[in-house]
Amino acid sequence: MFAELSDKLELILKKLRGQGKLTESNIKEALKEVKRALLEADVNYKVVKDFITRVESKSIGQEVLKSITPGQQMIKIVYDELTQLLGKDNSGMKFSSSGPTVWILVGLQGSGKTTACGKLASYYRKKGKAPLLVAADVQRPAAVEQLKILGKSLSLPVFSSKDNPVRICQAGVAKTREEGLDLAIIDTAGRLHIDEELMEELSSIKKEVLPQEIILVVDAMTGQDAVNIALSFEQKLGIDGIFLTKLDGDARGGAALSLKEVTGKPIKFAGTGEKLDAIEIFYPDRMASRILGMGDVVTLVEKAQEAISQEEAIKLEKKLRQETFTFKDFYVQLQQLKKMGSLDSVVNLIPGVSGALKGVSFEDKALTRIESIINSMTEQERLKPQIIDGSRKRRIAQGSGTDLQEVNRLLKQFYMMQKMIKDFHKMDLRKLKTIFKF
Secondary structure, eight states: OOHHHHHHHHHHHHHHHTOSSOOHHHHHHHHHHHHHHHHHTTOOHHHHHHHHHHHHHHHTSHHHHTOSSHHHHHHHHHHHHHHHHHTSSOOOOOOOSSSOEEEEEEOOTTSOHHHHHHHHHHHHHHTTOOEEEEEOOOSSTTHHHHHHHHHHHHTOOEEOOSSOHHHHHHHHHHHHHHTTOOEEEEEOOOOSSOOHHHHHHHHHHHHHHOOSEEEEEEEGGGTHHHHHHHHHHHHHTOOSEEEEEOTTSSOOSHHHHHHHHHHSOOEEEEEOSSSTTOEEEOOHHHHHHHHTTOOOHHHHHHHHHHHSOHHHHHHHHHHHHHTOOOHHHHHHHHHHHHHTOOHHHHHTTSTTHHHHTTTOOOOHHHHHHHHHHHHTSOHHHHHOGGGOOHHHHHHHHHHHTOOHHHHHHHHHHHHHHHHHHHHHHHOOHHHHHHHHTO
């Protein structure tokens, strides 16, 4: 989402970092460009104005102008203010200390509420919670059925009824308690626009079930409209936080950078894809780091930990040490990489890599082709790829729907990987000390 803004800010700050000396003049000139970049990213005008004022106030102070590394100090100030703009920290979700926890998801029709319900339920089940999905959207014809399908795909219980929304919610919370579950996630109706009827219905539900959280689901692709929608819901209903969907889209990012500042309510979650596990807790500091092209190592490590068990990691380490890494192991690693999300999203989390590989697109289809090639090999060929001769290559290419060139390319890359592993283990401690300077 922030690709264009990130590129512009990176260029501006790189230029500033290259200055021999920072002066009031070149700082102001750089901030003019930052202001233009933020406005072009569809960030709210007042938010941009206040942001630039705060950065300018800190950067023109003596601490920056006299700093040993003024360029880096300037980047630190921009990073700190971006973090502040995005919400400083994530307060997390509130849970009930007695009885089941109740969360209500609200928003306009088409914002992605129903899918967000499924994502939250799936996420918190992994954290040890026992959720029940409550289908209270009786306005949209397919809403209840959609939630049931989601529930079935996740093996989660769904409560529905032909009663009115308020009674459905009351009965859903009662069902949560009766079944010994501890989290009710309510999917409410939306409209194409905000109206009194919608707000009265939601206010009645809020009054009757006393939720711990009212989460507004907002489509990031709607830009500044998302900010206006959030402001209306906060003023008329009162919300506790925001679930921002389609953060993986190609929108300019203005909504994410404006929501907290304008509404005073934090972005708690972000949807990062269509799959039901494509959900992230929204951490302002990590997002600010991504926007400035500095990557996000913490999220990368968390994704890796979720995708790769400790036992699998130990097995892999042992194989690498013994130099017995085969195509079977390579295939397992591909499956784990896929669990971490799209290749583009993973690459963007690695510091320095997204900038170095600017303009390069990582197609997930490439992984599928590699999988097809490996699947077309026999068990013996996967364990001993050196036996793959010309006729075997032709059979593998035909079976995988690829061509001889792609099979050769994969084999070449695999042999290079094996050589790197072997060379690494041949390094003596002296060489390692020279490289890592310890």
